[in-house]
Amino acid sequence: MPELPEVEVLRCNLEPLLVGKRISDFQVLKPRVVRPESPQQLENGVAGCSIKGVGRKGKFLWLDLAKVRSRKTFHLTIHLGMTGRLFVQDSGDPLPGHTAAVLGLGWKRLVFRDPRSFGRVTLETDSLDQLGVDALSDEFLVERLRDALASTRQAVKVRLMDQRHIAGLGNIYVCEALHLARVSPFEAASKLPLGKVKALHQAIRNTLQKQVELGLKLKLDFAGEGKSDGLFYFGSASTQTPQSRERFRVYGREGEACPTCGSKIVRAEQSKRGTFFCPQCQQRE
Ligand SMILES: [Zn+2]
The missing domain is CATH 1.10.8.50 (Helicase, Ruva Protein; domain 3)
Structure with a gap:
């Protein structure tokens, strides 16, 4: 699952490709990733807008959008979920399998591919508002x-x-x-x-x-x-x-040597997730 660094690297790569582009249309191939809006509501909300910036907070990414002749921007928020990918391709290229949503940008398009459909695209900012x-x-x-x-x-x-x-x-x-x-x-x-x-x-x-x-x-x-x-x-x-x-x-290095002390790294279950640590270097107080 992408964490902050992966999303930030993605943001830095997307920004020069997207800023200044105008959204011609919005297609939803997996309606489950759009919520709570309907795909039609989302298309009405973003079609014709220009992209002013690409932002990030935590693991969330958003496009700053503005309507024609408006200075007011709003967010189109995208969460990649577990395995979502976001990339720009030529409009003439075939869409990859598991494409969830597509923003048309003239000769190019922004593709959100989400095999497991855990991602989300929305104009609501509730998820962002809840972040620390x-x-x-x-x-x-x-x-x-x-x-x-x-x-x-x-x-x-x-x-x-x-x-x-x-x-x-x-x-x-x-x-x-x-x-x-x-x-x-x-x-x-x-x-x-x-x-x-x-x-x-x-x-x-x-x-x-x-x-x-x-x-x-x-x-x-x-x-x-x-x-x-x-x-x-x-x-x-x-x-x-x-x-x-x-x-x-x-x-991911269970059984290998700790880079600090050489002891074997241990994997333990903690809140249903694998936790990797060095029992020698990371002792409780
Ligand atoms: Zn150690």
Whole structure:
């Protein structure tokens, strides 16, 4: 599932291709991804609009749209779900299988392909309104992390994945950041000492920033068929070379050596998700 870095890399790639373009039409091939509007309502809402920008918060992406001769912009929000892909292709090319929705842009079109139909396209901003602070934004300060952790009895990893408090982290980058900060995923969030909260804040920022930088350096194949969850899945074809492969510290590396101490990395179930950690480096307080 794409997390903040993957969506940010996608945003950076789409922006120059989309800004300034005018939407000629909107086709829905999988009505389930459009909600709560009807496909017709959505088409009426966006046809004829121009694209002013491409935004992101957490794992959500949106297009800033404006009607002709209007300065007021509004969001067309897209959530990629588990395996959704978003890419620009020539209007003459055949549509790929599992295409969920298509924005016509004259000679080009923006294709939203969603094999599992967990994605969503909407003009409503309810999902965005419910998000907490974006983990890559300037508003994500140590104090925000401290407050998010202090007000719960949950384990730190579970809290970090709750998008209503901090938006953008999923299973992969939470595991990575916790290892970098030497914090146990099972630690009670509210028991984390301030020093560890600071280390964790720094680790979250570093992990996400580095990953975005890596993704922006790669030539990615956004329409590709990559299936590996956990890789830079938008561009899995080009991540198969050793130079560009994502190198996770602990995620997906059960039984391998911890990059810090050499102990074996362990996988455990936590809230029905696989949690990867080093039992030596990440001990509870
Ligand atoms: Zn270790």
